[in-house]
Amino acid sequence: MNMPLRNSTLFNAAVIRKILVRSPPSGFATIHAPAAPFSDSNDSEVEDGDAASFCVFQDKDLLRKSQSDGGTGLYALDLIQRGSLVPDYNLYSKLLKECTRLGKVEQGRIVHAHLVDSHFLDNHLVLQNIIVNMYAKCGCLDDARRMFDEMPTKDMVTWTALIAGFSQNNRPRDALLLFPQMLRLGFQPNHFTLSSLLKASGSEHGLDPGTQLHAFCLKYGYQSSVYVGSALVDMYARCGHMDAAQLAFDGMPTKSEVSWNALISGHARKGEGEHVLHLLWKMQRKNFQPTHFTYSSVFSACASIGALEQGKWVHAHMIKSGLKLIAFIGNTLLDMYAKAGSIDDAKRVFDRLVKPDVVSWNTMLTGCAQHGLGKETLDRFEQMLRIGIEPNEISFLCVLTACSHSGLLDEGLYYFELMKNYKVEPDVPHYVTFVDLLGRVGLLDRAERFIREMPIEPTAAVWGALLGACRMHKNMELGVYAAERAFELDPHDSGPRMLLSNIYASAGRWRDVAKVRKMMKESGVKKQPACSWVEIENAVHLFVANDETHPQMKEIRGKWEEISGKIKEIGYVPDTSHVLLFVDQQEREEKLQYHSEKLALAFALLNTPTGSPIRIKKNIRVCGDCHAAIKFVSKVVDREIIVRDTNRFHHFRDGSCSCGDYW
């Protein structure tokens, strides 16, 4: 007799029996009615599943009664147990499928136990498969595996259910390892299996498994399946091979929204905002409706290039299309507004989320921290704890970043300690941020000691943080030491060398500057070219230092000269220590004048209405001279100027900056 789980320790039989034989809940009349089905809500992510699960009961009366136990169907099981409801395959499978859909494993376990007890499961491959699938979908992979192992006969569905479980629950290795086993036993993968396996082979292990699977698909002709095709597109995109992804996409005989989304999200991950917007437009022209996935990718693409206007436009488009603002997409929308420079819009989106999750909170915290709202970040974090949202490592990283950006030493110390209470292990980024905090407030020696006493090996980034602090406080000796440590650990990063040459430059040690530059050249380290961009009327304009190529360059230079004259009148003195060149004072000043952010600013002043805020994005940190200049400009033109650099936002208004000259 085949009773896979009868004696397994998976279930506490006593407990289950107790639940099964308990008397039906009383007082139906006092049970409050479920939420009105048509209540107006922005967020429809509220599980409507409880209502749906009632449909397993044909009997209206039974349906109403079953609501009393939350619609889980336990009441039905009671009836089965008492013999007043005769179970059949249909009822069992519907119950199990509902449990799967709603993620209610505990209820599913009870149904499972019941099936075991009643011997209904014996030799019933299909039901067994449904159970494997239920555990796998609910993330109980050990249970799924156990069930799988105990099944004397399996078919492709069994294998696929387990493989899909692993690949959907972030265990790609386990999914891929099943493939050879399956082949060895003579099972031939079909398009169900292959799409799951392809999903599991995105990036993590390089291109190898993916291409092998691709060969498999070709051999058996499965590449024409929409599922397999989309999974192929996604796999190549995740491995960073967008050309191969495009090829796979073009080769699909029939496409779906999912195929488009896989392609779009690939480009979005690469930060190719323009192209993503182009694809969104193209997708619609081909009569495919953008879905939540599509918009989510598009918003994150807009976030990465800081395209606020285009993002807003897409947002409006989404609203018009009738898609609701569910948490799924709300988080990326929130992130887009925060990253594109409008923290107020971000807050508005956050306030409208009905069920903000950890990710929503973290996104909001990051936004506040990056906009220099240190106190607010901490307040929100405390609020999050009060509400009972469990903070994770990213939450703490946000909090530490906020402390660092706002120079809140005591708070930083407190939260670093607090991590223990929430069983969050500090990782490299936390150490980097903490060193940054100590360094900024001038505790350089303490920062160094902290690095030495770290329980994990410091990385180049950790030393880099100390180096940055040394630059700020002009401590050359320690700076050089930190730079050397950083070089050792990561010879390919140009960051530490740039910082070091900055330190030398600000001390006027031009010889050393030259030495570092020579080193960089010899080791083949390439400095990332600095650029700034502004978005004006749905177009992004990009500038590099001393740019000559922009069609409006003459006017731009003219504008800057005019502004530059005005700010000098009210006290701006060019700080030429940021120009690392062996040139005379005059020439240095000239080079400085046309840093990319200044060009972008002049361009924006020329092309935007008076009084409107100006948003500039930059791919490296804003230099000290530009920072000083922009402060004066904000006063002279009486406008808010928002600059996003790699780390944070600077809000310039009326001659000062939100970062408190501290970045």
Next chain:
DNA sequence: ACACTCAGAC
């Protein structure tokens, strides 16, 4: 009768 592909915070 059961199984598959597409978002997000650092």
